[in-house]
Amino acid sequence: MIHARDLTRTFKTKAGPVEAVRGLSLDVAEGELVAFLGPNGAGKSTSVRMLTTLLPLTSGSASVSGHDVVADPAGVRRQIGYVGQGTGSGPYHRVRDELVTQGKAQRMTASAARKRADDLLGMLELDGLADRPCASLSGGQKRRLDVALGLMHTPPILFLDEPSTGLDPHSRANLWDHITSLRKASGMTIFLTTHYLDEADTMAERVMVMDNGIMIADDTPARLKADLAGDTIHVSVLCEDQSGNAAEIAQNLPDARETRVDGRDVAVTLRDGEAVLPEFIRRLHQSGIEAISARVVRPTLDDVFLGLTGRSLREAAA
């Protein structure tokens, strides 16, 4: 559905050239839900805007739904819904008018556009707002309207650039409910960007981690975490003088990567904590070491990002 090869984009600014995207290649299959995760300034929007024909490429090539973004931009535009980072609706325009205009812009007939607008207003819980000026909507309602605008012509591919940024947690959750149920019903391909870790983790089937204009990882959240961060088993032993031995045993566990000792607490990072924990306890027991508590800490995508870049995404995003 989406293919890109060596995409680059350099902006000329007064302070010199900014290499926003530096050699991006990606392939997204039909029906996938992919998240671009990265801190502000990573080049997510620039990439999306190149894929959606809004920004000329500096070099490289890309096609969306079989249409080349440079040679056939109109073909691409017919196939995609684009929800940009900003607010798509005009403040003085009325909600339904904006939807119908969008439908006509996407070559729908006026009657089909009106019907679709009413359907989407219902689906996205915007009924009752149809005749209000868009400026009077709440942040969450505006964002749902943006999504509705993107969905007017039932595009096979939907691009969402930071769909939930700036929303309160409740509105974020609500927006995601809508997006996931719409997707379940339609099988749409969704390509979204976010700098919220939890969102990429829970929503996306596939995460592409972006930093400094390049993609540094691309996999399912589960595999990224297992491969690049791993689980951490924390075990407390009965006597502090046993923790050295315990650490040695931990280091010999299958796939063990890193072991730390802190007083009576021994921590070991490895691939699949839950599967290894019973074996770890058994070996400790065989060596006469008594474990008094044990827990497995699951990694977050932040740990993945930290492992990849040495920086925390939370700091980078701030």
Next chain:
Amino acid sequence: MVSLSNHEVGYANLGTTSSFDRLRTRSTDSQDQNMSFLSDTAISFRREIGPTLRSWYYIIFGLVQPLLYLALFVPLLGAIPGPEGTSPLQWFVPGMVVMLVLFTTVSCGWALTEELMSGSFERFLATPMSRPAIMVGRALKELAPLLVQALILIVVATPFGLVLHPLHMLLGLAMLMLFGVGVASLSYALAIASKHDGSLFYLVSHSVALPMMLLGGVLLPMTNAPAWLYIASRFNPLTYLVEAERALFMGEIFVMPVLYGALVAVVVAVAGLAVGVSQVRKASL
């Protein structure tokens, strides 16, 4: 909680257009684009005019404005003789209409800055709509109220001595609309180029429009100007437009000034649209 229409559910298939379908859509592209220019202009125009038509104070002020202009001007004109023994209004009304069009269109990029920043302009750029049509539709939205005001001005000025030449005057207004589309597009290009910097936009647009207007002899005749000023005015495209409008308002049509004015209007429209569209194309909004 969420109910889905059949529309939505049956959708997945649409992603798998056969290569035959794809070929067909591609071969009709250019034809498609030509046909859709007009309908896209209409879509853009209708979107923009909506809020204007719903705003009663805008309409009231818009209707009162031309009356105000006349009320403030007509008393001043008493002492001035009109051209060839006609009312001075025959000379002033076309100038006033040109001024209205110039000033409104030159600053209409201002209205775009808000949408450039918010992202709603970008939303249309991501649709198959023709880019020139998006611009022309927007420009026509600015011009439509001016057309109404110009007509009011003409009708109200008639009892005070303006002689009507309906066809000539309508032709003059059409020429002005063409010119206005060009200026508006240039204004949009300026808004994009000055990137969200409202004061830069204001500075540039007004330092172009005001001298153009003064040099164009819009409100005062250039015939009495010193030689250097007169020569400078000959390099001002607006001069030719104003002269064409005055000729048309006098009921003349097959005269050189009208031809020159029409040429200026066409050139400004084409060049303005070209510059505007190329700005949109390379804009990194």
